[in-house]
Amino acid sequence: MPALVLLGAQWGDEGKGKATDLLGGSVDYVVRYQGGNNAGHTVVVGDQKYALHLLPSGILSPSCVPVIGNGVVVDPSVLLSELSGLNERGVDTSKLMISGNAHIITPYNVTVDKVTERFLGKRKIGTTGRGIGPTYADKINRVGIRVQDLYDESILTQKVEAALDVKNQILTKLYNRRAIAVDQVVEELLGYAEQIKPYVADTVLILNQALEEDKVVLFEGGQGTLLDIDHGTYPFVTSSNPTAGGACTGAGVGPTKISRVIGILKAYTTRVGAGPFPTELFDEDGEALRRIGGERGVTTGRDRRCGWFDAVIARYATRVNGLTDFFLTKLDVLTGWEQIPVCVAYEIDGKRVEELPYSQTDFHHAKPVYETLPGWSEDITKAKSFSDLPKNAQNYVKALEEMSGAPISAIGVGPGRDETIEINSFL
Ligand code: IMP
Numbered sequence: 041m042p043a044l045v046l047l048g049a050q051w052g053d054e055g056k057g058k059a060t061d062l063l064g065g066s067v068d069y070v071v072r073y074q075g076g077n078n079a080g081h082t083v084v085v086g087d088q089k090y091a092l093h094l095l096p097s098g099i100l101s102p103s104c105v106p107v108i109g110n111g112v113v114v115d116p117s118v119l120l121s122e123l124s125g126l127n128e129r130g131v132d133t134s135k136l137m138i139s140g141n142a143h144i145i146t147p148y149n150v151t152v153d154k155v156t157e158r159f160l161g162k163r164k165i166g167t168t169g170r171g172i173g174p175t176y177a178d179k180i181n182r183v184g185i186r187v188q189d190l191y192d193e194s195i196l197t198q199k200v201e202a203a204l205d206v207k208n209q210i211l212t213k214l215y216n217r218r219a220i221a222v223d224q225v226v227e228e229l230l231g232y233a234e235q236i237k238p239y240v241a242d243t244v245l246i247l248n249q250a251l252e253e254d255k256v257v258l259f260e261g262g263q264g265t266l267l268d269i270d271h272g273t274y275p276f277v278t279s280s281n282p283t284a285g286g287a288c289t290g291a292g293v294g295p296t297k298i299s300r301v302i303g304i305l306k307a308y309t310t311r312v313g314a315g316p317f318p319t320e321l322f323d324e325d326g327e328a329l330r331r332i333g334g335e336r337g338v339t340t341g342r343d344r345r346c347g348w349f350d351a352v353i354a355r356y357a358t359r360v361n362g363l364t365d366f367f368l369t370k371l372d373v374l375t376g377w378e379q380i381p382v383c384v385a386y387e388i389d390g391k392r393v394e395e396l397p398y399s400q401t402d403f404h405h406a407k408p409v410y411e412t413l414p415g416w417s418e419d420i421t422k423a424k425s426f427s428d429l430p431k432n433a434q435n436y437v438k439a440l441e442e443m444s445g446a447p448i449s450a451i452g453v454g455p456g457r458d459e460t461i462e463i464n465s466f467l
Contacts, residue, residue: 042299042467043257045287046367048264049303049357051311052282053337053344055369055452056304057081060097060260062450062460066467068255069105069247070098073290074280075262076113076145076175077122078168080338086457088129091338095122096260099133106133107243110141111280111290113175114187115150116232138236139243140188146200147228148207148220149174155215165276166313168340176269176279178203187240190233193226200225244292251297256467259287265303265357266311273403276315284361302466303363303446305354307371307436310344312337318406319347319383333373334455350383350408351443356396358445365466366444368437369452372459377415380436383408384443413439421454426463429453 044063048054060070060081072079077093090100094114098104108114123133149171156174157164167173178184183203189196200222208219250257261282266272268283280286284301288294308329311317321329326346329335335344357363374380386393386406397403416430423429429437429451441448449464 043297044300045259045284046302047261049305051266052264054304054306057097059367067258069257070096071107071259072096073109073287074111077118078170078172079262105135108138109291110139113143115145136239137241138239142187143179144185145171145175173279271360273315300364302365305366309347316404319350319408321347348381354444363446365449367450368448372453379412380415381410381412384411385409
């Protein structure tokens with residue numbers, strides 16, 4: 041019954057695609073359990089680079105069944121264009137399964153996301169503008185449209201009517217926009233229905249049966265722990281639960297079934313969008329991390345904010361996810377620095393604080409307390425085992441492991457599929 045959760049331990053973009061892909065060959069099912077096309081995985085296979093936003097990265101492994109769970113929000117136009125893009129490159133996508141209970145990102149959800157952000161002005165969240173938040177809001181408000189609704193025109197029309205009833209008032213009266221016509225939305229959504237139908241399945245039943253049969257199921261989180269709606273830096277978060285518990289609700293699998301929870305941890309820190317970020321750098325070191333690490337959003341094309349490694353955040357991720365392992369990524373990006381600062385605690389209003397404060401105000405005031413570790417200059421991209429790493433790189437990894445509270449079981453030393461050091465097997 042090996043069920044593994046793989047999730048971001050920071051603010052997302054830790055390199056999950058590479059980790060998922062590394063396991064791809066031995067995994068039977070790869071399941072996305074939350075988020076939508078706000079995610080961005082870059083997967084490198086051979087000399088081909090794939091940027092995926094909605095589809096699970098397991099879609100590239102021929103032996104693996106990719107699953108979009110009930111907790112995901114699905115933009116049908118993005119889904120179909122990602123599928124046809126992969127088909128054009130010869131990737132077989134026929135095994136994909138989509139939960140009939142997953143919610144649909146409708147065109148009006150995208151509109152609402154954009155106008156709300158504009159309206160917020162300086163207080164904006166910096167969302168990806170893909171309609172994610174408004175779609176989850178509709179779900180919780182019980183006016184959401186689910187994948188299964190595409191197959192009953194009368195129900196679909198009633199539901200779109202219900203959703204637009206209030207929204208059109210807000211769009212016209214508050215945001216000074218034109219009202220959205222129910223018929224147009226229904227027509228557009230019905231236009232996707234037949235193309236999506238072959239993929240729609242009872243994913244909860246299928247995944248639980250797979251686990252009974254001892255199949256290997258990998259739950260792939262989008263975004264990261266600090267972007268979690270409950271456990272992240274609210275309100276500068278996404279509107280779902282990337283943390284480990286989200287895998288259970290977002291896929292319909294009980295917590296007793298999860299055998300391993302792996303946190304993907306970048307050897308430094310990045311963040312996209314607004315919100316507090318204690319170790320953020322505004323100098324040439326930040327610029328160098330961005331340049332060397334290629335820190336530009338896969339989904340939005342926005343430059344990522346960059347900073348040193350923050351062990352307080354890593355410890356927090358270990359706690360709220362019950363992490364059993366870390367996959368440390370992008371260690372090679374740090375090659376060439378003589379000294380590497382690592383944030384070991386915060387100073388908040390003159391006091392040293394070891395753990396992430398629950399108070400938003402305190403976190404906004406947190407200043408990093410750094411310890412400096414000696415760097416290395418040797419190329420590490422060819423390292424195959426931990427002992428191949430230069431001593432200072434080994435010590436950096438060991439220090440991070442000690443501070444973060446879970447074993448580092450794999451290390452990414454380059455973007456390629458095989459540029460990974462495996463210390464403990466995840467299976
Ligand atoms: P939303 O998910 O589009 O609602 O955006 C909410 C916040 O989450 C914004 O700060 C986004 O930049 C951030 N965000 C959403 N998806 C990702 C991701 O995959 N990586 C990093 N940040 C993300």
